[in-house]
Amino acid sequence: MGMLGKLFYFKSNGNFKRSKKWEQELNKCIRCGYCYELCPLFKSNNWESDTPRGKLLLIYGMITGEIKPTQEIVEKIFQCFYCKNCSDNCSAGVPITDILTDARADLIEAGFEVEGTIVKIDEDLCSVCGICVPLCKYEALSIDEKDEDNKKIVVDKVECRGCGLCVAACPAGAITQKEGCEVTLPELHEKVKEFIKEDGKKLVVFACNWSMFPGMQLSESPTLVKTPYGIIVSMCSGRVAPELVLNAFDEGAWGVMVAGCPPEECDHDGNYKTRRRLVLLKNVLKELNIDPKRIRLEWFSTGESAKLERTIDDFVKELEKMGPIKKMNVSKVIGG
Amino acid sequence: MKIDIEKLKEIVGENNVSDDIADLYVYGSDASVHHALPTAVVRPKTIEEVQKIMRYANANKIPVVPRGAGSGTSGHTVPIDGGIILDMKQMNRILDIRPEDMLVKVEPGVVDDDLNRALKPLGLFYPPAPASSRIATIGGEIAANASGVRSVKYGATRDYVYGMKVVLANGDLVNLGSNTRVHSSGYQLERLIVGSEGTLGVVVEATMGIRPLPKYRCLAVANFDKLQGAGNAISDIISSGCEPSMLELMDKIGIIAVNKAMDLGLKEVGAIILFEADGNVKEAVDFEIEKMKKICKKHNGKDIKKSYDLAERTKLFSGRKKLFASLSQYKEGIICTDLADDMGVPNSKIAETAEKIHEIAKKNNVIMAVYGHCGSGVIHTKIMLDPKKKSQWKDAEHVIEELYDYIDSVGGVTSAEHGIGLSKAPAWKKARPDMIPVMRKVKQALDPNNILNPHKIMDAPDDWVKATNLRYKVG
Structure with a gap:
């Protein structure tokens, strides 16, 4: 397979090297649904695919090859605020958010562009003051200084928890999140x-x-x-x-x-x-x-x-x- | 299968229809071992929308599977023929609370715990609460005739259904039942809908009875070295005329699992019994508890603790509440599957059945915990196995065959409170062949095109393993 072919293969299927290690944990999920009782994402959207157990099923489907990642599936995987109400309530002991993080990393590596609950920076409004960078406890924000004349804030889409602290703190109003999850x-x-x-x-x-x-x-x-x-x-x-x-x-x-x-x-x-x-x-x-x-x-x-x-x-x-x-x-x- | 998505969007709006694989894949599954893809998911908000969807589906012979919380254990909402999943969770309004009539009117998507939260300040409650009451919807509970930990005193969902509005397969709306606790006005069709698993109509409104909250609740726990002793104590408590408001069993496997999952530090004895009494007179509650304590002691029950305090009671009960999911943590490499999960047996057979379950499990290389609302004859178990091994599914098949033959031989029932769906259908059909032609006639009369949750219960395939894809990757 040539380079282009490899890239195409990667994008359409992903290799899920991180997520695959969770197969046994995913089997433990008995789909009782106790995870979604406290899920804010489910509360706002009310689709089964927004529930933690729904997301786990999508990940399971992708790593076992039953379904291929689509943009819609990827969006679902990237919608989570990491409140961990789900994993705290899972008596089957499934580390839901850890699995989600690995799936995110795999999907980013496979080349997917995604919004989810991740913050985005409007570069026209951002003055790169950097207030947001130390604010983020998860180190999801950093200043890209590669181009001295064109510094910018970059978001690590795997690490961003969507808490929105930076959104409230940005003096220029340059940081936003996609609407639809009832938090903007x-x-x-x-x-x-x-x-x-x-x-x-x-x-x-x-x-x-x-x-x-x-x-x-x-x-x-x-x-x-x-x-x-x-x-x-x-x-x-x-x-x-x-x-x-x-x-x-x-x-x-x-x-x-x-x-x-x-x-x-x-x-x-x-x-x-x-x-x-x-x-x-x-x-x-x-x-x-x-x-x-x-x-x-x-x-x-x-x-x-x-x-x-x-x-x-x-x-x-x-x-x-x-x-x-x-x-x-x-x-x-x-x-x- | 061809479905006019645009037509469905016209009925319920753009945002309430999906044929995206992200939705189809997850709606193809519930808490059972089954998985099958629907063709579309539709979320109605009004009775009129449900009627329009049914008219469209009936005219085009498209299967429609109504769905509540998706917590069913036997594949009731797994769309074996594809078609439309009717997600009823959007219809979740409590329409009326009438303390003066001791009833509530609710839409089917109302969550059991939400209803009880609304009733509590009024000193009332809706009793049938299954263990999954935090997510289970009233519509789903009606479809399965759900019951729960308090069924020993308060009965099952069927005992609280006064009336309901149902949309039939052809889209017609019928008003069944009454606003009274009893009625004798024609066929009790509202009761026919109870336990019908979405095969006869779509419940769009339910009138349910409620009860006053008791002033006192006292919960006690007794340890038993042997499972048999615990089982006999339960049978004895019931046949001695005690009136527990809860009488639960949990075997050693269950105890170990919840200890691992929740770090509860429970003594890992042969079995535990949880028993509760409630009422408005403390002396009467005490009297019941003491009577049950005596019986436990007679059967070598020990370390008996009791409490009236809510926090303490919640703690004592927490292990039982989360037992089902905790079983997946019992042993590395094996997981809990929802199979053979809710047999009902006569009161005198509790101990014998509990021991038989362990015996059958051991013989067939799987692990099975025994627990449940044994006071009302409900014995829960789960088959715990390695889902990747093909041989383990064969083991599960053998377990199911042997176990249900035994249950039938002692005069028990295939399902006490979860329903038949797909995975229990072969055993149920074997046990009740006389019911099948009658049920088919009822189905034919109400749903001549066989569009409402087709191929379930009496029409489900004879091989549960091959009925759909298993939701586990085997091999």
Whole structure:
């Protein structure tokens, strides 16, 4: 086979040298489905192919040669936030995210271009300031200095966990993620709008997926049970950008709570950034004549659903005493 | 098979139809050993959409397989003839909670635990909860007549079905049953749909009974050196007129597996029994627990612990809750397959059946754990084997033949709560030949073109291994 032939073969089939070692582990998956109960990707898209067990099946199909990798399959494999709710809940002991990482490496090596939940850099907007580089705990971002006159930020697509910390931190707004997984700022803003439209919703809670999502399963009420709050899974609390909070007030929220992992427990060190960001934001609120007590940052460890419920109840009571924010008609600046 | 994808998109919208291999491949599988590709996946959101899809499929004789969480163990939703997978998870609204009538109205995609989360603040619950309640949908539970750990006191799904709306194969919508716990108004067709595994109609709304949450629950655990002692204790508890709200068995293989998977530190004895009593009067709950403790002691049960505390009870029960998946961790090189998974036997045969399972497994070079809701006669097991070896699938075939012959000989049933699907069909057909022509007549009357989940239960192939591709790479 010539070089071109090899390349073609590689792209159409891949050799899956890393993934193949997991065949026995993949056989262990009994497809009980407990992995997807807590999967944020499945919650937003609701296709079986978005479930962790679905992705494992696709990988199994590719390594056993039953199916060939297609662009659609590859996109599915690259959609994951690595919250590990799936592997933590897998009593068959399948190391789901490790398998996924190896499959990603194989597919990148096979030449696939992919978006998934990976961040992308708009080079026209990026000034290569480098703020994002040390921010990424997974070292997925680096500065490519090969061309002295044309430095750029590059993304390691295998290592990027899609946490979005860099998206919230980029001063130029040059880092984005594909829409469709309900984590981009416009999508989160849209969710806030939907919540506030509902009768009686006063409080918007941005909940970290890592610490709070599993606990939330125990406390979040589905349809029919009306609550004065709405919980939005924003992935890491570090990606709750200030404009998201201000938008919530602008849409009519009486208060905003950001629920993150306690210090030292955050997988991404995003909670420290949130803390600093919210201190600054409270000062901005004062300028806008909004009581800074309308924003709360609270820490929760995994499974602290009772604490979450208590804290939300307390905050709702306090907000009910404060009442709604009075809108200032002329300048559209919020006040109250 | 030719399916007009554009036509389906017109019905449910662009984003709710897929014929991409990424979707077809994963929807071709459930928790069973089977795999077969559908031609399209469709996700309806309304009753009208389901009706339109059925009208189109019926006119063109396209198979339609309704699907809930895809947690079925016997290949119920594996599309053996291709066709349309009807993913019902989008129809997941709780439509009405009526405490004054002690009922709920739900769409079929509502997840069991979600329903119970909504009911809990009202002091109510929906009892049939299978172990998979965290993902299992009400529609799927109706299709399989699911039951669970509390079935010993509260019964199975069929005991909670008051009424339902069903879309028939020709697209017609029928309203079955009532809003009352009992009715005597014509054929109990809503009960016919229960356990029909998607072969008679598509459930699009269900009216289900609910119960008040008991004020007290007390869970106890007893260790037994021998499996036989544990089995006899269970039979004795039931026949002595005790009223457990849970009575579960877990053998040594199960204990070792959950210890490995969850580091629970359980004593690796011959077997464990978990028994629970519930009620609104603490003395009465205590009375039941003490009565059951005495019986356990009579059968050499020891290290008996009990607790009313929710956290403690959750911990005691956690191993049982995750046992099924944990079995894949029992021994390196072998994995857990969903075969011979839910026999039902008369109460007096629990111990004998449990021992027989171990005996058959040993004879045929596989490992089988014995566990389950034995208080209601449900014995769970799984065949644990090396899926890559062809010979192990032969071993599994022998196990299944021997085991189900035995179950039939003691007056048991092939499936107590998971359904027949594909993998249990040969054994069930052998045991109940008299039912087959009657069931075919019912099927023919409701689905003359045989489009709803065809070739399942009575029409499934006689060789389960060759019924579809196995989802494991063998050889």
